[in-house]
Amino acid sequence: xxxxxxxxxxxxxxxxxxxxxxxxxxxxxxxxxxxxxxxxxxxxxxxxxxxxxxxxxxxxxxxxxxxxxxxxxxxxxxxxxxxxxxxxxxxxxxxxxxxxxxxxxxxxxxxxxxxxxxxxxxxxxxxxxxxxxxxxxxxxxxxxxxxxxxxxxxxxxxxxxxxxxxxxxxxxxxxxxxxxxxxxxxxxxxxxxxxxxxxxxxxxxxxxxxxxxxxxxxxxxxxxxxxxxx
Numbered sequence: 001x002x003x004x005x006x007x008x009x010x011x012x013x014x015x016x017x018x019x020x021x022x023x024x025x026x027x028x029x030x031x032x033x034x035x036x037x038x039x040x041x042x043x044x045x046x047x048x049x050x051x052x053x054x055x056x057x058x059x060x061x062x063x064x065x066x067x068x069x070x071x072x073x074x075x076x077x078x079x080x081x082x083x084x085x086x087x088x089x090x091x092x093x094x095x096x097x098x099x100x101x102x103x104x105x106x107x108x109x110x111x112x113x114x115x116x117x118x119x120x121x122x123x124x125x126x127x128x129x130x131x132x133x134x135x136x137x138x139x140x141x142x143x144x145x146x147x148x149x150x151x152x153x154x155x156x157x158x159x160x161x162x163x164x165x166x167x168x169x170x171x172x173x174x175x176x177x178x179x180x181x182x183x184x185x186x187x188x189x190x191x192x193x194x195x196x197x198x199x200x201x202x203x204x205x206x207x208x209x210x211x212x213x214x215x216x217x218x219x220x221x222x223x224x225x226x227x228x229x230x
Contacts, residue, residue, distance in 0.1 A: 027072070027192065029058040031225025035080035038200075042214030047084060052099065054079025056223050068112050072123060076104040080221060081134065096142070098171060100134030100155055106180055106198075121184040127198060129176035129219075131157035136169045161206040172204030172217050184227075192227035 033056045039047040060074025083097040108123035134155035142149050153167030157174035164170050182196035200219035207213070 024064070025062045025229055027058075027060055027062055027074070027227050027229050029056070029074075029192070029194075029225045029227035031056045031194075031223055033078060033080070033196075033221045033223030035078075035082065035219065035221035037082045038216070038218045038220060040216045049082045049084045051222075052081045052083055052097070054081060054099070056225060058225075062110070062229065070110045070112065072106075072108045072110050074106050074108075076102075076106060078102045078104055078129075078221075080219065095139040096136070097138070098134060098136045098155055098169075100171065101132040102129045102176070103132060104129040104176075108180070108182060110184075112186075117189075119184075119186040121182075121186060121194075123180075123182040123184070123196075125180060127178055127180050129178075131172070131174040131176065133157065134171070136171075142169070159206055160209065162209045170206050172206055173202070175202065176200055176204060176219055177202045178219070186229065190229050192225075192229060194225050194227065196223050196225070197221070198223075 032053055034051040034053050036049055036051040037047075039049065041047075056076065056078050058074045058076040060072060063071040063073075065071055078101070079099065080102055081097070081099040083095075085095055104127055106125060106127035108125040110121050110123040113120045113122070135152070136155050137152035139151070141151060149164075149169065150167050153169060155171050156164065156168050157172060158170055159173050161170035178198060178200035180196060180198040182194055184192050184194035186192050198219070198221045202218065204217040204219070205213060205215050
């Protein structure tokens, strides 16, 4: 079976080959994304959470494959998170809020539709992401397996939630992947305004030692951005 490392290397080599042989331009983007999570416990009960806003920064090439189609890989830094204002759920206290940071690598296949001298662009593709960390806070003491960890602290991403320092909250696994879609409007040949939706497929719920809680935790977000193509 092909490992993630081998798959990433093959992907980089393929993109590098496309950059050499295809007509290439570059995009820089900045914007605001509203992110949330889909969380369920082992009984299928879903957490009622709300979105939080965060900064989105990205850069990547547009690799033109034909007159209408292009490939757009990118490197993205995104602030994500969620909040829950009512009640308790799977270890969260009252008014629990999480702000996290992710490094992501989306790869979109883009269809370009001319509108006069401008273009309407539709993109669809996968992404992979890596959780870098973050901060959490709540209005009351949070207990993890009957152990109090305070009312605020650092968010960590790791497979085993039982290994943590006081104040650390293990939100989930660090490696994320999923699908995404976007719509951009390119005008004056260089300027972009766009909207994108991202839905995680990976179940990020960490285990607790040898115990697997049996629930699920997945990212999702909706973002708006401004960009420049050169």
